[in-house]
Amino acid sequence: MLTIRALSKTYSNGVHALDNVNLDIPRGMFGLLGPNGAGKSSLMRTLATLQEADAGTVEFDAADGSKIDVLRDKEAVRRQLGYLPQDFGVYPKVSAEDLLEHFAVLKGLTQRRHRREVVDGLLQQVNLWDARKRKLGTFSGGMRQRFGIAQALLGNPRLVIVDEPTAGLDPEERNRFLNLLAEIGENVAVILSTHIVEDVTDLCPRMAIMNKGQVLLTGEPTAAIDALKEQVWRKQVSKAALPDYEARYTVLSTRLVGGQPVIHIFSESSPEEGFERIAPDLEDVYFQRLRQHARAA
16 A cells, blocks of 8 residues: 655746645556646656655555655665656667666666576566567567566566556557556556546556646546436537537537537536437546636636
8 A cells, every 4th residue: 555645746947746645545556647747747756766745745565564654765665666657768779688687687686597587577477578689679669668567577566656658559559558557456556647548447446636736536437437427418519619618518528520529518417408418437537527626726
């Protein structure tokens, strides 16, 4: 369990990246949803001990049952942490096998035979064994991300943090990568930070929605969806009429279908004739919370 209380961070330019964040993150997949600038990456960097917080506490349950102070005992955190940042760079002229072995040495795996076993096992786990001799510069985006997960799993971490891992991946690579994360999440806490709602819907039994440094919602995706039952309505409208609907109603999303906007509206009763009540999904929950937060600001 990772316990975050009253975590705050303001950058020198005055941006409140984290504003009194409170979260409980158990073992398994935990989705962190939010638009660009929501504070997700700031939270991930803080948990990964890469930046200081201004205030608050973060505690992590160690393997021996003790509590680790994440903000103060950084070395203890790093021994139990696997981290795949949003911009994970690789050395293009080095093979996957050689670079992973280099990372293993840095992680403290100094006994050669054991290190070899660990590296081989991870390359097989992330389905890169057949490509282990290839230079990383020849890898596809999905292959690089899977290599990134392999390095994050060195040392058997109990907390794995992945920041926007599926951005830019094609559908097949995205599915392969998400299946790998789901397998990892069976044994450890995995925080999946993303702006892609489907990633959280498919994988995460618990989640949080953030915007402008604040947590807007936390809990189970299914419960959040149930809370919107019978309150989401759909209608195809003209482009000319769209601004009027946006002024009069809470328009959750707009999607062009056949060249004309199809809108989803949040309302306890039918907005007007022609609207169809639909079953909500997590995307509707996401936009409803963002619209609500924008109105309250």
